[in-house]
Amino acid sequence: MLWLVTTIYAIGYLEHSPNRSRFFGFFSLCVSATVGVALSGNLLTFVVFYEILTLATYPLVAHRGTPDADHGANVYLAYTMMGGALLFVGAVWLQTLVGPLDFTQGGLLSASPGELHGQFVIIFFLLIAGLGVKAALVPLHGWLPQAMVAPAPVSALLHAVAVVKAGAFGILRVVYDVYGAEFAHSLGLLTALGVLASITIIYGSLKALSQDGLKKRLAYSTVSQVSYIALGASVLGPIATIGGLVHLVHQGVMKITLFFCAGNYAETLGVHKISEMNGIGRRMPWTTLAFSVGALGMIGIPPVAGFITKWYLGLGAAAAGAHWVILILLVSSLLNAAYFLPILYRAWFLPPPDRWPAEHVLSERLETAPSLLWPPVFTALLALAAGLLAAAPFSPLEWATLIANREYGR
Amino acid sequence: MSWILLAAMVLPLLLAPLALHPALRWTLVLAPLPALVAVVLVPIGVNLDLPWLLLGASLGLDETSRIFLLLTATVWILAAVQIVERQGVEPHAGRLRLLFLLAMAGNLWLILARDPIGFYVGFAIMGLASYGLIIHLGGHRRRRAGRTYLIMTLIGELALFVALLLMVQTQGVAWSLPVTAAPDAAVIALLLLGFGIKAGLMPLHVWLPLAYTAAPPPAAAVLSGAMSKAALLGWLRFLPLGQVALPEWGILFVLLGLVTLLIALGSGLLQSDPRTLLAYSSIGKAGLFALLLGLILLDPTLAPVGVAALTLYAAHHALVKSGLFLGLGLRDVATARPLTRGGLILLALAMAGAPLTSGALAKYRIKPLLESPGWVWLDLALLLATIATGLLMLRFVWLTWPAPRASSARRPGLDAISKTPVWSLGTWVLLVGLVSCFPFALGDRSAWSTNAGGMALALLIAAPVMLAVRQRAPGSRRWFSVRPPVDLSARLESVLAAHVWVGRTVFARWVQAVEQVRVWLYRSAGTLQPPPPDPERCLRDWPRAGLFWLGVTVMLLLMAAWTPAG
Numbered sequence: 001m002l003w004l005v006t007t008i009y010a011i012g013y014l015e016h017s018p019n020r021s022r023f024f025g026f027f028s029l030c031v032s033a034t035v036g037v038a039l040s041g042n043l044l045t046f047v048v049f050y051e052i053l054t055l056a057t058y059p060l061v062a063h064r065g066t067p068d069a070d071h072g073a074n075v076y077l078a079y080t081m082m083g084g085a086l087l088f089v090g091a092v093w094l095q096t097l098v099g100p101l102d103f104t105q106g107g108l109l110s111a112s113p114g115e116l117h118g119q120f121v122i123i124f125f126l127l128i129a130g131l132g133v134k135a136a137l138v139p140l141h142g143w144l145p146q147a148m149v150a151p152a153p154v155s156a157l158l159h160a161v162a163v164v165k166a167g168a169f170g171i172l173r174v175v176y177d178v179y180g181a182e183f184a185h186s187l188g189l190l191t192a193l194g195v196l197a198s199i200t201i202i203y204g205s206l207k208a209l210s211q212d213g214l215k216k217r218l219a220y221s222t223v224s225q226v227s228y229i230a231l232g233a234s235v236l237g238p239i240a241t242i243g244g245l246v247h248l249v250h251q252g253v254m255k256i257t258l259f260f261c262a263g264n265y266a267e268t269l270g271v272h273k274i275s276e277m278n279g280i281g282r283r284m285p286w287t288t289l290a291f292s293v294g295a296l297g298m299i300g301i302p303p304v305a306g307f308i309t310k311w312y313l314g315l316g317a318a319a320a321g322a323h324w325v326i327l328i329l330l331v332s333s334l335l336n337a338a339y340f341l342p343i344l345y346r347a348w349f350l351p352p353p354d355r356w357p358a359e360h361v362l363s364e365r366l367e368t369a370p371s372l373l374w375p376p377v378f379t380a381l382l383a384l385a386a387g388l389l390a391a392a393p394f395s396p397l398e399w400a401t402l403i404a405n406r407e408y409g410r
Numbered sequence: 411m412s413w414i415l416l417a418a419m420v421l422p423l424l425l426a427p428l429a430l431h432p433a434l435r436w437t438l439v440l441a442p443l444p445a446l447v448a449v450v451l452v453p454i455g456v457n458l459d460l461p462w463l464l465l466g467a468s469l470g471l472d473e474t475s476r477i478f479l480l481l482t483a484t485v486w487i488l489a490a491v492q493i494v495e496r497q498g499v500e501p502h503a504g505r506l507r508l509l510f511l512l513a514m515a516g517n518l519w520l521i522l523a524r525d526p527i528g529f530y531v532g533f534a535i536m537g538l539a540s541y542g543l544i545i546h547l548g549g550h551r552r553r554r555a556g557r558t559y560l561i562m563t564l565i566g567e568l569a570l571f572v573a574l575l576l577m578v579q580t581q582g583v584a585w586s587l588p589v590t591a592a593p594d595a596a597v598i599a600l601l602l603l604g605f606g607i608k609a610g611l612m613p614l615h616v617w618l619p620l621a622y623t624a625a626p627p628p629a630a631a632v633l634s635g636a637m638s639k640a641a642l643l644g645w646l647r648f649l650p651l652g653q654v655a656l657p658e659w660g661i662l663f664v665l666l667g668l669v670t671l672l673i674a675l676g677s678g679l680l681q682s683d684p685r686t687l688l689a690y691s692s693i694g695k696a697g698l699f700a701l702l703l704g705l706i707l708l709d710p711t712l713a714p715v716g717v718a719a720l721t722l723y724a725a726h727h728a729l730v731k732s733g734l735f736l737g738l739g740l741r742d743v744a745t746a747r748p749l750t751r752g753g754l755i756l757l758a759l760a761m762a763g764a765p766l767t768s769g770a771l772a773k774y775r776i777k778p779l780l781e782s783p784g785w786v787w788l789d790l791a792l793l794l795a796t797i798a799t800g801l802l803m804l805r806f807v808w809l810t811w812p813a814p815r816a817s818s819a820r821r822p823g824l825d826a827i828s829k830t831p832v833w834s835l836g837t838w839v840l841l842v843g844l845v846s847c848f849p850f851a852l853g854d855r856s857a858w859s860t861n862a863g864g865m866a867l868a869l870l871i872a873a874p875v876m877l878a879v880r881q882r883a884p885g886s887r888r889w890f891s892v893r894p895p896v897d898l899s900a901r902l903e904s905v906l907a908a909h910v911w912v913g914r915t916v917f918a919r920w921v922q923a924v925e926q927v928r929v930w931l932y933r934s935a936g937t938l939q940p941p942p943p944d945p946e947r948c949l950r951d952w953p954r955a956g957l958f959w960l961g962v963t964v965m966l967l968l969m970a971a972w973t974p975a976g
Binding site: 142206296301307308310314315319330348387390391397 | 461462463464465466505527530531534535538542545548560564565568571572575576578579914917918921928
């Protein structure tokens, strides 16, 4: 079971392996921390690696050394350290109550005596608050866009995927392997988590709508999309669980594509703002094609991977009778369309400007350097394949289904 | 043989990147061919399961979908010929061809799909790709049309998405298509909304006149001929027709359809752009389809006859309407003007349902449906609609008779491609011929004289008007000064814009407030604890470092002592 989760999670972050070499030192530290997070078999180990991840990513955020980057990194550190502290307190408290916290399929708390339940509720919120910082649940999301502005594309991308995913993964762990979905539901905790996730989804989308910076818009889109995972965890039933788990991978693949593309635009043409993207599809067709696939997937347009997530989340919500979740999905889809489609329209249908802000000719034949071009094209193909071939063996969906079925004991 | 089904769906997708290149533009015409082959060769009931595709897709044909496939593929081929020949080497023509093929693939997929997800995927691809067809020629008006279209389409797709979710929820995952789900109020309402937008049912029609006017003629032909039929197919597929009587929903469909029919015909008469006029005619036909569906919902025993009649009517309408749009696209060819005029008149007659045309046959076939409830007011309303349709088509002929103003002269590339678009004209004449043969091949003699009374009345009303205009009778100039009324969409647009503006302002205020709180927090945090000038040096002081070291050692020892052995 454990290595299955690990494989899914590994896929989620191995997408960033096509990377520029100067970051590799920091990057490998992060990777080992992330592997640690994924491999850890109990809550305390998880907390330790989670903290290491925080520290290992700090230099990445501050990499450029500009005041902006410093500020972003400081904010990031302040947020995540506090989150880590909360998580630590929660984990220790829980350990003192019930002893060693090995992750167990179906949860390990449901057997404990009833008088502890009140404390469990408090601990749950401590844990979720700690993890929610990294997963960027709404009142705690402030660091993400700030950390997104300053640094180079690659570290920005780590943040969209590795760090944020560590938070989301932690939430899944706490809900499924510490508390157990049914037990958490009986305490009313899942509903609270769902409401929190819904607020995050809507609020993140609204914020994204008002951004002009491409990376900022993507950052707020991350805030919104990662909460799909929490939303999937908060709806009781295997189908919604599949939706949440599979989004862990799908969102990673799609968002990494978008960030690669944003990086390409910045490196090749000096384009950082959406308002500068007119006609960019003609200058950089392949990058923009990859961007389009990612953006359409985020909206949930079939047959890109995002549709599979949306379908399972909706189906799970319908099965659990939670119709408000479907409503959230609808509103979120509309908002996603409202902030992604105008970009695509600009890129494909408007005439390009006479000259770009800062154009570098990085390649004679291709639109940009090959090492910049292939990663987004590859991940876009992956995103497309994950949706189009969702029912094929070894797709993310299949793993997610397997895990969800074990959680609900089938 | 069943692999042809897959080829029919995949070939347009495979050709899409190739068609980007101007030299390979003719591949556009090849794309719908496998679908036509499938119509001929693949027997009904053959299934092609593709368990690896999406969540397990399946393709197949049944009687209804076979007719839809035939007419859809025909319309796409004709439009493709005209796009290749008339929109050959203009700038962005590659983009147009790519999106054209994507929309085609979606349309064919949704017809072939036997699983609800496949249907939805095709529907969504088709809807989104058509956006590019509508705004292709650029300009403010087209952008507005495209925006309206896109918003409405997204809403429609989401409604369909939820409807499918709820149906899959009740039917189970193994649900395949000819079986319809048990009726459920929410599902039917969502289907009415989702497909009503695509078909152009009032009051969801606002995008349609804008889009049909904005799109290039071949694109308008596929929008009206092929894509809007997808909505009808969706209704036929997902509504519980012929299972139970749903009187409330039936009445709702009938009333909505009737209102749409009459208002659309009335609005159409006031238009002075032939494309807009045809758009309103399409809306009217969507109303008629909804009306017929409502009648079937009222009385499930009508379903077998009714569905067949509806399919026939859809085939007639798809061919004739796309023929009209394609004919509009050929109107600027000076050498062939008598031909296009004659063809357009023939098609307009068929659209109006004049005796001896396909329209009359289609009308004849749906008669048992219309007479089933025995409502006199319905008969009267339909007579009125027949007369109005006749007048509408007369007005269409009147509008299209004069040679078009040289609006296409600003595109100099056009003449360079081909002086006379032989292929477009040839295929179009074939289509006109097909439509003219339609009643003689399929109907019996008793069908030929349908609608004679209504047409005679229409002529009776229109003849004096034409005469008066022709002879410049006093007061006849007023015909020219009638301005087209503002459609609902213009009002709605300003209301929506106001809502969005208020929402934006409120949200901006909120963001501002949050920002202020944050600044205040940072400032107060700054005043509480001014950071030491160099925190690291403080840590390197010997006393502190020693203290830390001791602390860590004690902690480690404690932990070692506390942890149970093993």
